[in-house]
Amino acid sequence: MNVFNREMRANYRSLLVWVLVIAGLNVLVLAVYPSFAEDSAKLQDLMEAYPEQFSKIFGLDRLNLGDPMGFYATEVYFMVLLFGSIFAAILGAGILAKEEDEKTIEFLLARPVTRTRILTDKVLTYVTYIVGFNLLVSLISYAAFVIFITQAYSTKALLLLMVAPVFVHLTFASLGFLAALFFTRRRSVYSVTIGLVVGLYFVGVIALLTRGLDWLKWLSPFQYVDAADIVLNESISALNILILLAVNVAAVAATYALYRRRDITV
Amino acid sequence: MAVIETERLRKYYGKARGIEDVTLTVEEGEIFGFIGPNGAGKSTTIRTLLNYIFPTGGTARVFGLDIVEDSAQIRAQVGYLPGEVGYYDDMSVEALMQYAAGFYQGGYSEHRPRIDELLDIFELDRRRKIHALSQGNKKKVGIVQALLHRPRLLILDEPTSGLDPLMQTRLFEVLAGEHKRGATIFFSSHVLSEVQKFCHRVAIIKEGRILRVEEVEKLRHGLFQKVRVVFRQAGGDEGAGGGEAGVAAQAQALDLPGVVHRAVDGRTVELLFSGDVNELVRRLARHDLESLWLEEPPLEEVFLHYYEKEGR
Numbered sequence: 001m002n003v004f005n006r007e008m009r010a011n012y013r014s015l016l017v018w019v020l021v022i023a024g025l026n027v028l029v030l031a032v033y034p035s036f037a038e039d040s041a042k043l044q045d046l047m048e049a050y051p052e053q054f055s056k057i058f059g060l061d062r063l064n065l066g067d068p069m070g071f072y073a074t075e076v077y078f079m080v081l082l083f084g085s086i087f088a089a090i091l092g093a094g095i096l097a098k099e100e101d102e103k104t105i106e107f108l109l110a111r112p113v114t115r116t117r118i119l120t121d122k123v124l125t126y127v128t129y130i131v132g133f134n135l136l137v138s139l140i141s142y143a144a145f146v147i148f149i150t151q152a153y154s155t156k157a158l159l160l161l162m163v164a165p166v167f168v169h170l171t172f173a174s175l176g177f178l179a180a181l182f183f184t185r186r187r188s189v190y191s192v193t194i195g196l197v198v199g200l201y202f203v204g205v206i207a208l209l210t211r212g213l214d215w216l217k218w219l220s221p222f223q224y225v226d227a228a229d230i231v232l233n234e235s236i237s238a239l240n241i242l243i244l245l246a247v248n249v250a251a252v253a254a255t256y257a258l259y260r261r262r263d264i265t266v
Numbered sequence: 267m268a269v270i271e272t273e274r275l276r277k278y279y280g281k282a283r284g285i286e287d288v289t290l291t292v293e294e295g296e297i298f299g300f301i302g303p304n305g306a307g308k309s310t311t312i313r314t315l316l317n318y319i320f321p322t323g324g325t326a327r328v329f330g331l332d333i334v335e336d337s338a339q340i341r342a343q344v345g346y347l348p349g350e351v352g353y354y355d356d357m358s359v360e361a362l363m364q365y366a367a368g369f370y371q372g373g374y375s376e377h378r379p380r381i382d383e384l385l386d387i388f389e390l391d392r393r394r395k396i397h398a399l400s401q402g403n404k405k406k407v408g409i410v411q412a413l414l415h416r417p418r419l420l421i422l423d424e425p426t427s428g429l430d431p432l433m434q435t436r437l438f439e440v441l442a443g444e445h446k447r448g449a450t451i452f453f454s455s456h457v458l459s460e461v462q463k464f465c466h467r468v469a470i471i472k473e474g475r476i477l478r479v480e481e482v483e484k485l486r487h488g489l490f491q492k493v494r495v496v497f498r499q500a501g502g503d504e505g506a507g508g509g510e511a512g513v514a515a516q517a518q519a520l521d522l523p524g525v526v527h528r529a530v531d532g533r534t535v536e537l538l539f540s541g542d543v544n545e546l547v548r549r550l551a552r553h554d555l556e557s558l559w560l561e562e563p564p565l566e567e568v569f570l571h572y573y574e575k576e577g578r
Contacts, residue, residue, distance in 0.1 A: 109317075
């Protein structure tokens with residue numbers, strides 16, 4: 001557990017920054033809700049002024065910004081999902097790439113520790129971090145939710161919206177982890193993985209908006225945990241979660257297989 | 267018992283040659299020098315032994331264990347100082363030692379006395395952050411992390427580069443202690459003199475191939491020096507006439523036993539010399555010199571002439 005302990009300590013500062021920024025944004029957004037809800041009629045007018053595509057992107061063709069779950073799903077959930085994915089991708093990529101980037105892998109591989117063990121400890125670290133990240137963000141957001149939102153809402157839907165991002169975040173962390181084998185400079189692997197997150201987000205948007213291209217949604221992890229689906233069904237599709245987990249397993253397994261036979265030259 | 271045993275070990279990076287047919291045996295308790303110019307394959311050999319890179323051909327065993335299959339087990343008893351040192355910038359020296367020691371049997375608490383002792387010997391401030399250390403101090407951190415667990419085999423890749431002379435001396439004292447304790451030392455360098463001083467046997471590697479493995483005693487008869495003399499004027503007191511002919515005559519006067527190679531260029535004469543320095547100085551004293559350099563020659567030059575001579 002040496003590497004795990006070390007990694008847990010080494011990354012907590014960036015975790016705190018990300019949690020504070022994202023949870024802070026959530027609190028600010030939730031604080032706006034009361035004034036939104038008051039003027040719900042005006043709001044509907046406003047929404048109708050926007051093009052239909054716009055509403056569709058945020059699921060507002062099926063959700064109502066004026067009710068608590070609709071507001072949370074479109075405003076808060078969206079941010080946690082997207083920005084959290086960037087955090088996760090950077091975490092997964094950086095945790096592996098930094099060793100070769102800073103030549104510290106020379107130090108680590110001189111110890112009596114197998115490569116498999118190093119990878120396992122690093123995977124455990126990012127899994128722990130992602131769960132911790134979502135837990136902290138959710139706790140803070142929930143506190144704000146209770147303070148600012150007085151209308152009735154579905155606790156189950158809210159809870160599901162807090163759990164769902166974890167699977168997407170894990171997926172991007174695992175893909176970043178794999179990418180770190182091919183881009184050993186941290187700066188390049190960060191660009192690649194952030195590009196992947198943003199790119200796949202837009203693939204999802206295109207799938208939503210373009211008739212005939214809706215099959216593209218299977219390429220975008222974001223579409224597996226669609227907010228409107230979760231809120232309206234009060235459930236997350238088990239199949240979707242399984243697919244995301246399978247992607248995780250495949251990415252991590254590929255990383256193990258390649259890393260074990262890799263020439264480490266720094 | 268052989269501590270390191272390689273059999274036609276080969277490493278290619280794609281098509282680029284790393285090492286070729288390296289066959290070596292290092293016995294327990296030996297101090298073994300591994301010498302060659304930059305890019306000859308010293309680090310490649312070491313990195314293959316530690317399984318940072320995978321051999322393209324051949325086999326190697328350390329402590330009788332396979333370098334690929336049993337690498338982690340091997341590394342439990344190896345201390346490695348890499349040529350280029352990289353450590354976790356955010357850690358203090360002490361935190362790094364804790365991290366390093368945590369991987370070995372007994373952990374930090376058991377290895378702490380040795381760590382403290384080594385940090386004192388090398389005058390390292392344990393609270394300093396790694397990123398605030400100079401290159402020389404980073405090198406010293408590298409030495410301590412390689413030695414802290416009293417390894418059975420020490421693999422040192424150019425350990426003296428970047429160290430000031432005082433610290434080099436301390437390093438050799440510490441290494442002598444390790445050797446006395448029973449450790450085997452595998453020592454790569456491109457400085458012939460330190461290998462000659464310290465090692466029992468030496469392997470010479472060039473362009474990926476082992477040229478030969480030699481008892482250091484046999485190399486010792488030739489402590490080489492590069493001598494460069496600039497005469498003040500052509501001719502000198504001996505009145506052998508002016509111009510280049512005069513220099514040639516002076517150079518002739520420097521023809522004494524131990525001159526392996528001689529080059530004359532205007533008033534400058536360069537010698538590769540492995541004879542009696544006193545005799546050289548006596549000869550030079552007869553001339554009017556503008557300047558005189560004595561330095562350690564580049565390795566390639568020494569070997570070139572060493573083997574030319576051997577070939578005759």
